[in-house]
Every structure is written in C-alpha cells, then in structure tokens.
Amino acid sequence: MADTCPKCGFAEVGNDRCPQCGVVVALYNASLEKLRRGPHAPPLTAKAVAPSTFTPTPPAPPTGPVASPRPVPPAPSDGSRRARFMGSGATLFGIHVVNVLLTLATLGIYAFWAKVRVRAYLLSETEFEGDRFAYHGTGREMLRGFLKALVFFFIPISALNLVPELLGAPLAVVAATRALVYVVASVFVPVAMIGARRYRLSRTSWRGIRLSLRAHTWDFVRLWTWCTFLTAVTLGLFYPIYVVRRQDFMTRHMWFGSQRFGFDGRGRDLFWPFVGMVLLLPVTLGLSWFWFSARKLRYFAAHTSFGGARFASSVRALPLAWLTLSSLVVLILTLGLAWPWMSVRALRFAYANLSIEGPLALDSVTQQAQAASATGEGLAGFLDADLGLT
Numbered sequence: 001m002a003d004t005c006p007k008c009g010f011a012e013v014g015n016d017r018c019p020q021c022g023v024v025v026a027l028y029n030a031s032l033e034k035l036r037r038g039p040h041a042p043p044l045t046a047k048a049v050a051p052s053t054f055t056p057t058p059p060a061p062p063t064g065p066v067a068s069p070r071p072v073p074p075a076p077s078d079g080s081r082r083a084r085f086m087g088s089g090a091t092l093f094g095i096h097v098v099n100v101l102l103t104l105a106t107l108g109i110y111a112f113w114a115k116v117r118v119r120a121y122l123l124s125e126t127e128f129e130g131d132r133f134a135y136h137g138t139g140r141e142m143l144r145g146f147l148k149a150l151v152f153f154f155i156p157i158s159a160l161n162l163v164p165e166l167l168g169a170p171l172a173v174v175a176a177t178r179a180l181v182y183v184v185a186s187v188f189v190p191v192a193m194i195g196a197r198r199y200r201l202s203r204t205s206w207r208g209i210r211l212s213l214r215a216h217t218w219d220f221v222r223l224w225t226w227c228t229f230l231t232a233v234t235l236g237l238f239y240p241i242y243v244v245r246r247q248d249f250m251t252r253h254m255w256f257g258s259q260r261f262g263f264d265g266r267g268r269d270l271f272w273p274f275v276g277m278v279l280l281l282p283v284t285l286g287l288s289w290f291w292f293s294a295r296k297l298r299y300f301a302a303h304t305s306f307g308g309a310r311f312a313s314s315v316r317a318l319p320l321a322w323l324t325l326s327s328l329v330v331l332i333l334t335l336g337l338a339w340p341w342m343s344v345r346a347l348r349f350a351y352a353n354l355s356i357e358g359p360l361a362l363d364s365v366t367q368q369a370q371a372a373s374a375t376g377e378g379l380a381g382f383l384d385a386d387l388g389l390t
Helices: 025-037 089-105 111-124 139-166 171-202 217-233 239-252 267-284 288-302 317-333 339-352 375-383
Strands: 126-128 131-135 204-206 209-213 254-256 259-263 304-306 309-313 354-357
Touching: 089 111, 089 339, 111 126, 111 131, 111 139, 139 171, 171 204, 171 209, 171 217, 217 239, 239 254, 239 259, 239 267, 239 288, 267 288, 288 304, 288 309, 288 317, 317 339, 339 354
Parallel strands: none
Antiparallel strands: 126 131, 131 204, 204 209, 209 254, 254 259, 259 304, 304 309, 309 354
C-alpha cells in the first residue's frame, strides 16, 4: 500500500525509499520519534516484571545506625551543553588532498563537490547531545547556482563595465557606467550573503530536523544598504550598531524545524567598547581588536535564545588572539598545507567556548523543511560575501 513521505509529502511511496527526495521512510520516522520522545528510562525487562512464586525471607533488621539514602540527582533536563568535534586534522587533510587533485584534473569543476565533501565531513563529526549533524547539499546544486550567478550577475556586470570603454564612449559616460556598476554590485552583496546563509542552513540537519532561514531577501538588502551608508557617513562609528542589527536579523529569522531562535541584543551596548577599541588600536598595535571581537562574541551568545534556553560564550581576547595569529603563522610557514589542522583547531576552540544553558525542550520540535536555491552560494563565491558559516 502506498504511503506519504514524512519529509517532502510525496503521496506515492511504494517501498521504503521515497522516489522524490530519496529519504528512507523508516529511518526518518525513527529519527522523528526519537526527537519527540526525548530521554527516557530503559524499559523493564521480562525478568523484572514476571510474577514470581518464590517468597523471600525478609532480612533481619539492622543492628547499627541506619544511613540515610543518598539523594538521586535529577535528570539532566537543564544545565550546560556543548557541541564536540570528533574528527581529526589528518582525515580532513586526506579529503583536502583528494579535492585539490580532482579540482586540478577537472579544471576547477570539481571545486563544488570538494566544498560539499569538506562541509559534510565537518558536520558529520560534530556531536551534540549524543547525535551528529548532517549536510545534505550536493555539488550539482552548487554548480547550478554558480552558473545562474554567472549568467545573471557576472556577465552582465562585466559587459556593463567594459562595453562603454571599448566603444570609445565619452569619459562622463564611462564614469557614470562605472558608478552604476558599483551600485548594482553593492546591492548584490547582501543578496549573496543572505542567499548563502539560507542555502547552507536548509542543507543542515540534526536528528533528522532541518535548519532554515525564513526571511525576505529585500528586507535584508534594505537593512544592509542603510546601515552601510550610515557607517560610511559616521566614519565607522555606526559599525557596532550595524553588526548587532545584522546579527539580530539573521538570528531571529533562523529556525530549527518548528522552533525559532531569538535575539534581544541592542547596538548601543557595543558602541562604547568599540570606541575604546579604536582609541587603543595604535597603543596595542591592533591587538585591541581581539578584545572587542571576544566581547562581541560573548554579547551575541548571551543575547541569543532557543526556546527556554540561552547560549553563553566564554571566549577571551588573549586565547582568541593566540589562535588567530599562530594559525596565520603556521599557514604561511607550511604554504597552506596545515589548513586542515588549523580548521579543526578553530572548530574545537569555538565549541569549547560556546554552550547552551537552561531547559532544551526538543520534544515539540517538528520538521518544517524550507526550499532554498544555491544561487546565493554562487554569488557569494563571486563577491566573497559570507557571514561565517563554513
């Protein structure tokens, strides 16, 4: 009898695998059921519940002082939780070497599949609450997104920039055309940023539940354009307010299944720390930037919530500076060959300093997968626009 796919809703699943999305229905339902049940005590065995006809002789009462029973600790429904990276730099190095060789052999075409392999490995080796994350993106999707970005952005922008000069147009026309190219490219930067974030989250899951970004692209374009203008007009003083507003937008529109993330930070809280960092830049030879970055990370985590739980960060300036500068030196000395080990080192540092505190109610979370295109990923590659996801 045909069944309905619990993931994509396809109504004619004749066997255990959905012909539309490829998910194994039994495994998918088991993951959802595990998420709904949450932690529970192991069932009683048949030996424990079977009636017995043997009546034991009651033990003799103790003659000495009776010790009070040790209190049983409560179930760990609250408390601090951290993700852990279980992989190794050596394994990532092997993946990296194969990726480089295949990318060279295919004249760069394999680069999209190479990026998928790295993301899939990093997520599959990231464990939280006993379960690991998964990445569902494909190289074909990313290649298709790259080609769309090439056709609809890179080629028209390049033509608009070069044709007036090749045709011998007046200098005023060439200058106006280049100004127009700059404006159009500036609009595509936030489009690429939010498109890349939406795609990567939509292809990430934990316990069979997908993450998603549910936001209108043009809302972020307006936010980015206005805040970039104010940052330029105020000679950078608006920057801390801008980064908080950007974090607020991206966090409040992020979902895990049917549960939404929250953010309650305010830009003015980072304004004076930012001013102090700028004043100390010459004195500290730029090292005050790490102090501000660590404070920003702690602030972002403390004001991010998921249901009744809140995130917390313990990152400090000196360890962050040591991680960044020493990794840069190692990469230079090894001509980039140490990239896998430095990447693993950075991930473990991030996970060790980030936790989620409080009750984490996952039994009510259900799947609400969202469609997303890889075009934003392709644009981000052209414009080098990213927000920090791998």
